[in-house]
Amino acid sequence: MRVQPALSASPAVAQVTPTTVDLTRRYDVLVVGGGNAALCAAISARRSGASVLVLEAAPKFYRGGNTRHTRNMRCAHDSATEILTGPYTEDEFWEDLLRVTGGQTDEELARFMIRESKEILHWIVEQGVRWQPSLGGTLSLGRTNSFFLGGGRAMLNALYLTAERLGVEVVYDAEVVDLDIQDGTFVSARVMHAGSAVDVRAASLVAAAGGFEANIEWLKEHWGEAAENFLIRGTPYNRGSMLKLLLDKGVKPVGDPTQCHAVAIDARAPKFDGGIITRLDCVVFGIVVNKNAQRFYDEGEDIWPKRYAIWGRLVAAQPDQIAYIIFDAPSLELFMPSLYPPVRADTIPELAGKLGLSPEALQETVETFNRAVRPGTFDHTILDDCRTEGLTPPKSHWARAIRTAPFYAYPVRPGITFTYLGTRVNRDARMIMADDRPAANMFSAGEIMAGNVLGKGYAAGIGMTIGSVFGRIAGREAARNARN
Numbered sequence: 001m002r003v004q005p006a007l008s009a010s011p012a013v014a015q016v017t018p019t020t021v022d023l024t025r026r027y028d029v030l031v032v033g034g035g036n037a038a039l040c041a042a043i044s045a046r047r048s049g050a051s052v053l054v055l056e057a058a059p060k061f062y063r064g065g066n067t068r069h070t071r072n073m074r075c076a077h078d079s080a081t082e083i084l085t086g087p088y089t090e091d092e093f094w095e096d097l098l099r100v101t102g103g104q105t106d107e108e109l110a111r112f113m114i115r116e117s118k119e120i121l122h123w124i125v126e127q128g129v130r131w132q133p134s135l136g137g138t139l140s141l142g143r144t145n146s147f148f149l150g151g152g153r154a155m156l157n158a159l160y161l162t163a164e165r166l167g168v169e170v171v172y173d174a175e176v177v178d179l180d181i182q183d184g185t186f187v188s189a190r191v192m193h194a195g196s197a198v199d200v201r202a203a204s205l206v207a208a209a210g211g212f213e214a215n216i217e218w219l220k221e222h223w224g225e226a227a228e229n230f231l232i233r234g235t236p237y238n239r240g241s242m243l244k245l246l247l248d249k250g251v252k253p254v255g256d257p258t259q260c261h262a263v264a265i266d267a268r269a270p271k272f273d274g275g276i277i278t279r280l281d282c283v284v285f286g287i288v289v290n291k292n293a294q295r296f297y298d299e300g301e302d303i304w305p306k307r308y309a310i311w312g313r314l315v316a317a318q319p320d321q322i323a324y325i326i327f328d329a330p331s332l333e334l335f336m337p338s339l340y341p342p343v344r345a346d347t348i349p350e351l352a353g354k355l356g357l358s359p360e361a362l363q364e365t366v367e368t369f370n371r372a373v374r375p376g377t378f379d380h381t382i383l384d385d386c387r388t389e390g391l392t393p394p395k396s397h398w399a400r401a402i403r404t405a406p407f408y409a410y411p412v413r414p415g416i417t418f419t420y421l422g423t424r425v426n427r428d429a430r431m432i433m434a435d436d437r438p439a440a441n442m443f444s445a446g447e448i449m450a451g452n453v454l455g456k457g458y459a460a461g462i463g464m465t466i467g468s469v470f471g472r473i474a475g476r477e478a479a480r481n482a483r484n
């Protein structure tokens with residue numbers, strides 16, 4: 001079967017412009033996925049001399065999975081750069097990872113990834129990606145994280161352009177639906193494209209097809225019916241079909257299927273692909289109540305972003321997986337708003353009415369909270385001394401009475417970013433089979449193997465580090481394997 005090329009480069013820049021993609025030929029390296037990990041692998045394999053085919057399940061416009069939504073990447077570096085304000089040593093990166101995962105990480109692999117991330121800072125620029133200085137505000141990542149000029153989509157476009165110039169072939173609307181794996185050896189992948197099934201053969205496979213966060217049925221196996229109310233922050237194409245095939249066909253799993261990165265996002269966001277503009281940073285400025293107008297967790301426990309990633313899980317545990325952040329006029333300008341305006345009212349009972357909550361219950365919750373607030377000096381940039389006394393749960397910092405109209409609320413739901421269950425790999429990004437033998441010719445990179453490094457928790461920007469480091473290695477090793 002021959003299909004039209006997925007991307008026709010400008011002839012002025014293209015060194016290789018395929019006129020057709022021949023799915024019947026045997027490629028050296030087949031890359032499944034179309035995000036950062038896949039493109040890093042494809043470029044790296046091609047630069048190592050391999051013929052490379054990329055199969056992306058999404059149509060061209062939606063290519064690039066969750067990578068489209070990203071803004072930055074965390075890499076170790078020994079000194080300040082043009083855009084990074086100071087050094088971020090390997091040891092400091094490791095300490096950060098150790099803290100956020102609570103030790104649930106493969107130390108050897110994680111330290112190896114951190115070491116390799118130093119080179120990625122330069123390698124990714126050689127592939128056409130550009131950096132920009134970090135913005136200020138709540139993120140405070142100017143020393144540790146490099147921001148993509150133009151965001152994740154621009155980053156991806158640069159990688160696709162480089163891949164295409166090098167002669168990597170890409171087919172969109174091409175979902176891998178089955179794999180022929182015999183005794184740890186990849187033989188072929190069955191691809192649905194343009195309404196037909198085609199078996200594509202290659203000497204090596206790189207699986208870079210993301211997690212299973214967009215597969216609500218799979219999420220329900222671990223979260224129960226609550227998963228129906230989850231919103232998926234990224235692509236609807238990360239349904240975990242590759243992950244499932246690989247695990248079913250003997251690849252060793254890594255990670256806990258219930259672990260994922262989940263934050264509280266605006267409940268009015270679309271089911272999929274809402275991206276970062278639906279995120280809410282204002283928990284610390286008010287109180288958070290459930291549909292019974294009851295508070296359920298310390299909103300002032302720690303400084304954002306350290307506590308930011310726990311609110312997805314907290315809201316997931318509430319009835320109907322819905323909660324409301326309630327605050328008053330003095331807080332309105334203190335945080336980055338969501339895409340949607342907050343619900344606004346002149347009184348707390350009126351606000352409750354607009355949210356569908358009991359006016360009496362919300363009034364009671366706010367008054368009880370206000371009575372417990374102790375005087376202090378409000379400073380949202382530090383763990384200040386504004387706290388409650390005699391209240392369960394407490395608000396440990398930034399507690400200010402909610403009494404100045406107008407009053408505001410944001411409805412929030414759990415927003416799932418990505419899942420951590422994955423394929424076990426070694427430092428060559430080579431998959432490990434259930435009997436602990438390395439696979440003969442199968443590699444994986446990115447979200448699909450993130451669980452090797454991230455057992456739980458998250459440090460901003462590490463998703464892209466995992467994809468770039470292991471993508472680059474997977475491509476190189478897959479090409480080496482094909483040569484041999």
Ligand SMILES: Cc1cc2nc3c(=O)[nH]c(=O)nc-3n(C[C@H](O)[C@H](O)[C@H](O)COP(=O)(O)OP(=O)(O)OC[C@H]3O[C@@H](n4cnc5c(N)ncnc54)[C@H](O)[C@@H]3O)c2cc1C
Pocket residue numbers: 032033034035036037038055056057058063064065066067068069070071072073074174175176177208209210211233234235237238239240241242274275276416417418445446447448460461462463464465467
């Ligand atoms: C809103 C949002 C913001 C984020 N911001 C950041 C950030 O700033 N920094 C950071 O480090 N991380 C961030 N992340 C996490 C980051 O997006 C991921 O860690 C990273 O993009 C993973 O890259 P990947 O290539 O493994 O997967 P993806 O980029 O998700 O790509 C997976 C690809 O596989 C394809 N695919 C799936 N199944 C198949 C199949 N069967 N056949 C063929 N193709 C298939 C999909 O279409 C997709 O193109 C963010 C995530 C979200 C949702």
